Amino acid sequence: MTIVRVALDVPLSTLFDYSLGNSIAIIPGQRVLVSFRRKKMAGVVMECAMDSVLSPERIKPVLQVLRDIPPLSDELLVLLRFCSDYYHYPLGVTVLSALPVRLRTSQLVTLKEAMQYRLSVSGRALDLSLLSKRKVVQHRILAALKLDSLSVAQVRALSPSAASALKALSQAGWVETCAVPAVSSKFTFNNTHTLTLEQQQAVDAITKASCFGCFLLHGITGSGKTEIYVHLMNRILQQGGQVLLLVPEINLTPQLENYFRSRLPDVELVSLHSGLSDGERMQNWLRAQSGHARIILGTRLAVFTPLPQLALLIVDEEHDVSFKQQDGLRYSARDVAIFRASQRGIPIVLGSATPSLESYYNAQSGRYQMLRLTQRAATQAQLPTVSCINTSNIVMQHGLSEPLLKALAERLQRGEQSLIFINRRGYAPVLMCGACGWLSGCSNCAGKLVLHLKDRRLRCHHCGHQERVPHACPSCGNADLQPIGIGTQRVESALQEHFPKARILRVDRDSTRNKGTWQAMRQQIHEDAVDILVGTQMLAKGHDFPNLTLVGVLNPDGALYSSDFRASEKLFAQLVQVAGRAGRADKLGEVLIQTAFPDHPLFRALREHDYDTWAKILLAERQSAGFPPFMYQVLLRAEAKDEAHMYTFLQQARDAAIELAMPVDIYGVVPAAMPRRANHFLAQLLVQSEARKPLQQFLREWRPLLDALPAQKLRWSLDIDPMDF
Numbered sequence: 001m002t003i004v005r006v007a008l009d010v011p012l013s014t015l016f017d018y019s020l021g022n023s024i025a026i027i028p029g030q031r032v033l034v035s036f037r038r039k040k041m042a043g044v045v046m047e048c049a050m051d052s053v054l055s056p057e058r059i060k061p062v063l064q065v066l067r068d069i070p071p072l073s074d075e076l077l078v079l080l081r082f083c084s085d086y087y088h089y090p091l092g093v094t095v096l097s098a099l100p101v102r103l104r105t106s107q108l109v110t111l112k113e114a115m116q117y118r119l120s121v122s123g124r125a126l127d128l129s130l131l132s133k134r135k136v137v138q139h140r141i142l143a144a145l146k147l148d149s150l151s152v153a154q155v156r157a158l159s160p161s162a163a164s165a166l167k168a169l170s171q172a173g174w175v176e177t178c179a180v181p182a183v184s185s186k187f188t189f190n191n192t193h194t195l196t197l198e199q200q201q202a203v204d205a206i207t208k209a210s211c212f213g214c215f216l217l218h219g220i221t222g223s224g225k226t227e228i229y230v231h232l233m234n235r236i237l238q239q240g241g242q243v244l245l246l247v248p249e250i251n252l253t254p255q256l257e258n259y260f261r262s263r264l265p266d267v268e269l270v271s272l273h274s275g276l277s278d279g280e281r282m283q284n285w286l287r288a289q290s291g292h293a294r295i296i297l298g299t300r301l302a303v304f305t306p307l308p309q310l311a312l313l314i315v316d317e318e319h320d321v322s323f324k325q326q327d328g329l330r331y332s333a334r335d336v337a338i339f340r341a342s343q344r345g346i347p348i349v350l351g352s353a354t355p356s357l358e359s360y361y362n363a364q365s366g367r368y369q370m371l372r373l374t375q376r377a378a379t380q381a382q383l384p385t386v387s388c389i390n391t392s393n394i395v396m397q398h399g400l401s402e403p404l405l406k407a408l409a410e411r412l413q414r415g416e417q418s419l420i421f422i423n424r425r426g427y428a429p430v431l432m433c434g435a436c437g438w439l440s441g442c443s444n445c446a447g448k449l450v451l452h453l454k455d456r457r458l459r460c461h462h463c464g465h466q467e468r469v470p471h472a473c474p475s476c477g478n479a480d481l482q483p484i485g486i487g488t489q490r491v492e493s494a495l496q497e498h499f500p501k502a503r504i505l506r507v508d509r510d511s512t513r514n515k516g517t518w519q520a521m522r523q524q525i526h527e528d529a530v531d532i533l534v535g536t537q538m539l540a541k542g543h544d545f546p547n548l549t550l551v552g553v554l555n556p557d558g559a560l561y562s563s564d565f566r567a568s569e570k571l572f573a574q575l576v577q578v579a580g581r582a583g584r585a586d587k588l589g590e591v592l593i594q595t596a597f598p599d600h601p602l603f604r605a606l607r608e609h610d611y612d613t614w615a616k617i618l619l620a621e622r623q624s625a626g627f628p629p630f631m632y633q634v635l636l637r638a639e640a641k642d643e644a645h646m647y648t649f650l651q652q653a654r655d656a657a658i659e660l661a662m663p664v665d666i667y668g669v670v671p672a673a674m675p676r677r678a679n680h681f682l683a684q685l686l687v688q689s690e691a692r693k694p695l696q697q698f699l700r701e702w703r704p705l706l707d708a709l710p711a712q713k714l715r716w717s718l719d720i721d722p723m724d725f
């Protein structure tokens with residue numbers, strides 16, 4: 001009899017032993033079906049052994065070995081074990097949550113043959129003038145297919161309504177499906193740009209690396225980092241390798257996908273992100289596992305994709321906090337990627353215009369190799385001029401100053417695009433009664449209800465609670481309620497009033513809620529059907545809008561004095577990103593920042609495009625205050641309906657930590673930044689140390705003590721290397 005130790009999706013820190021007849025061949029990484037607490041569950045075999053500590057009659061047999069897909073590789077199992085250990089999270093849940101949803105069930109799956117679309121014989125013979133001109137998307141698809149056959153994803157990228165147009169074309173018999181030809185070692189590389197000297201040096205340095213090495217690609221916005229990725233991909237593909245590129249947000253995948261596809265048209269590329277259906281995601285995962293897909297583009301979770309030929313990892317916008325998972329297994333996909341590269345002995349590239357202080361510090365201390373791009377790649381493109389509008393003693397109209405309105409008017413006259421950046425959606429962050437001072441608070445949270453004027457609602461952005469806008473003050477009956485502060489909707493309507501002829505587009509989570517809208521909006525912007533964009537950070541990242549020459553930033557000051565010690569680092573990164581949207585082509589860009597603190601070093605660094613000075617200021621601050629990257633942290637968070645119970649738990653946890661008497665700093669129990677959310681109280685306890693090792697040793701001792709504390713009706717979690725407080 002063989003004993004197999006199985007990872008199951010249950011929140012216990014152990015594996016579970018099951019038995020298997022000797023005649024059945026099995027290796028770690030194989031999926032199996034077992035019964036657990038009278039339920040059938042799919043699990044992954046982590047170890048095979050000859051015996052168990054359990055008595056034989058307590059060991060249940062494996063119900064079925066699922067041989068539909070190849071077993072997970074040892075390398076992936078080691079990676080998952082590392083994550084479970086490092087983040088102190090149960091192994092079973094870690095392993096299962098790294099799999100596509102369908103593989104967590106007992107369902108059998110098959111790798112579908114990849115299909116693509118091409119013109120049929122009658123499609124090729126079709127006289128396009130016979131097809132109504134109004135069928136724009138059908139025309140677009142036919143034109144594209146005339147050049148080459150396309151995958152489903154490629155067709156979809158042509159328009160948000162491509163699916164229905166394609167259906168119509170297939171029904172008419174003009175378009176048919178065919179199998180994708182097998183990957184050949186020969187493929188075309190459309191090398192549209194000659195690399196600049198800096199770009200070439202970066203590509204050479206990275207391709208020279210024959211073992212693990214972490215490269216920090218610090219390139220100003222528009223310096224052609226993406227172009228470097230394409231050239232690296234080309235090199236790796238020539239050698240038969242696979243490339244994994246991680247991006248912080250799904251929003252960024254469609255345009256990158258198009259970019260890479262147009263440059264490497266014969267190479268199979270798949271994306272992996274939460275915007276895909278379960279079925280699509282699993283098929284893409286299987287294509288990666290089988291080695292068919294050579295370029296894998298994905299968000300966080302894609303870092304766990306099995307990639308037999310993986311030869312290069314790239315983390316784009318590495319500073320972005322979206323790489324950190326905020327619940328469950330609270331991993332940093334960037335850090336896991338670095339571990340994965342070192343485990344495999346391959347290079348990893350971290351790209352950013354504003355590296356995280358952690359990475360910057362690692363580059364300075366020589367652990368990473370710094371590669372710099374100091375010039376914009378397109379020869380005519382210059383960095384925008386940045387200046388501040390001092391708002392401390394001027395009157396503003398709905399948050400907009402006179403100089404900014406004037407600059408917008410100039411752009412409208414010249415037919416250029418502008419972008420107004422404000423990181424608050426809704427109309428106004430709070431509603432106030434001028435008579436008694438009542439504020440629209442949320443009944444479930446410590447936060448305020450945001451005024452959404454479009455549908456006359458007050459909404460809590462923390463718990464989702466919403467109510468109608470009251471006609472009079474609920475506290476004193478006064479009918480004169482005032483919106484306080486500004487949000488995207490308010491700016492949009494103020495601008496519309498000020499510039500009645502301008503075509504204004506608001507881009508935030510509310511306006512892009514429906515699937516496909518954001519893609520359609522991007523197209524509108526590219527087709528110059530928009531004069532002024534008003535948006536949140538959704539607009540800040542990675543976009544290339546050539547006709548955009550003015551960026552106005554409203555209200556950035558809150559982050560300068562936030563309780564989160566990373567707030568100003570994040571603000572700087574965000575402003576560099578958003579400023580980087582201006583003047584990317586041949587026209588000079590201008591950035592105007594409305595602030596009451598124009599002399600703050602953050603704004604000075606922005607004006608001078610001087611990341612290094614800013615990073616040095618922050619590093620000095622962090623060192624003297626004893627914060628990361630000079631310290632390693634863990635945050636114990638707890639939340640409960642009963643406030644006293646929550647504090648008792650954290651206090652006991654703290655006492656237990658102190659009793660361990662290990663070389664770590666244990667802070668006091670404090671309320672969370674949002675101390676009440678969705679009717680729960682939240683508080684936390686910080687523990688830190690100068691090095692990873694003692695902190696990990698401490699956690700290994702502390703974790704079982706936490707598990708043993710009474711914690712009914714309470715949720716707690718450990719967050720290793722926490723990113724927000």
Ligand SMILES: Nc1ncnc2c1ncn2[C@@H]1O[C@H](COP(=O)(O)OP(=O)(O)OP(=O)(O)O)[C@@H](O)[C@H]1O
Pocket residue numbers: 193194195196199219220221222223224225226227228353377378379541542543544580
């Ligand atoms: N060697 C080159 N010669 C000419 N143009 C180039 C070259 N490399 C890149 N470009 C162009 O410069 C623009 C910016 O490049 P890219 O998007 O790669 O920059 P980036 O550094 O990734 O920017 P960001 O960080 O702002 O997103 C693109 O339009 C790209 O086509």
Ligand SMILES: [Zn+2]
Pocket residue numbers: 442443444445447460461462463464465677678
């Ligand atoms: Zn709320």
